[in-house]
Ligand code: HEM
């Protein structure tokens with residue numbers, strides 16, 4: 001009896017997963033989570049120069065990525081009604097009913113519990129706790145409340161997305177290092193120009209569903225000024241790892257060149273009427289973040305690379 005029940009349950013589930021694995025993958029916002037995992041890995045490697053922290057790199061990044069994927073899936077569930085009305089998001093798995101909400105609940109729970117469990121059991125309780133806070137911060141505080149409450153939603157909510165390099169660092173050391181807060185700060189200040197550039201382009205979408213994004217509440221021009229303001233702040237903040245001695249001149253030079261290009265986009269968005277600029281700036285924001293974290297890593301490891309080559 002119990003055998004036949006389990007067989008009747010397992011086969012449809014297997015078929016469902018084979019048909020819909022791409023939809024479940026999409027629920028995790030894989031592009032965003034991949035960049036977050038990269039910043040976490042840089043945090044791990046920068047925290048332990050000269051030695052490879054294998055356990056953190058494997059289990060730590062897996063745990064952080066699973067928890068972030070869980071938070072993203074919860075965001076899809078909470079937002080499915082408005083996502084179904086916006087052009088950019090209306091083809092997502094939940095609004096199109098390719099995945100049903102109860103299945104998404106099970107999926108997000110499995111990811112969240114396994115991610116936090118891995119961090120707690122194999123990394124350390126502090127990393128598990130801070131990752132849990134980030135999950136709650138994005139999935140519930142940002143998505144359920146801030147997103148619908150204030151145009152400063154992404155400034156405050158950005159703290160959850162900025163956590164990964166600090167989580168990576170903590171996964172290696174077991175404590176919060178002041179230098180890891182610098183990496184947190186860089187992503188925190190990067191988030192507004194990253195997102196507002198896209199929000200300028202998608203203003204009508206957000207207005208239609210009454211989400212008070214800055215371009216909806218304060219207009220296009222005011223948002224462009226804010227993008228420039230945060231980009232200037234970002235260039236200043238990105239120099240801090242050099243100021244504190246965490247990195248050297250290679251990082252500083254790379255960060256200033258990338259910052260210069262980002263500033264160019266910020267100014268161009270104010271002085272030019274080219275409608276393609278906001279999305280170009282959004283695209284560049286991703287290249288920018290990837291690049292400065294990669295350069296930071298290179299700068300930090302160059303002495304060891306030289307040593308290995310000599
Ligand atoms: C509150 C904070 C953030 C907001 C509101 C935000 C918003 C967005 C939005 C609306 C998109 C477009 C997604 C789409 O095309 O459907 C996007 C894409 C992206 N974001 Fe963010 N973002 C935030 C933080 C972050 C963080 C912290 C990272 C990485 C460290 C990140 C990395 C990316 C990447 C890589 C993409 C491109 C994804 C793809 O094309 O698959 N974002 N973001």
Ligand SMILES: CC(C)=CCC/C(C)=C/CC/C(C)=C/COP(=O)(O)OP(=O)(O)O
Pocket residue numbers: 029032033036064067068069071072075079089131132134135138139143147160161163164
């Ligand atoms: C545990 C941990 C590190 C958590 C990180 C959480 C996480 C995945 C943050 C992503 C930030 C993001 C893409 C916000 C966009 O949400 P949105 O609802 O404004 O955008 P959308 O309309 O594209 O869904």
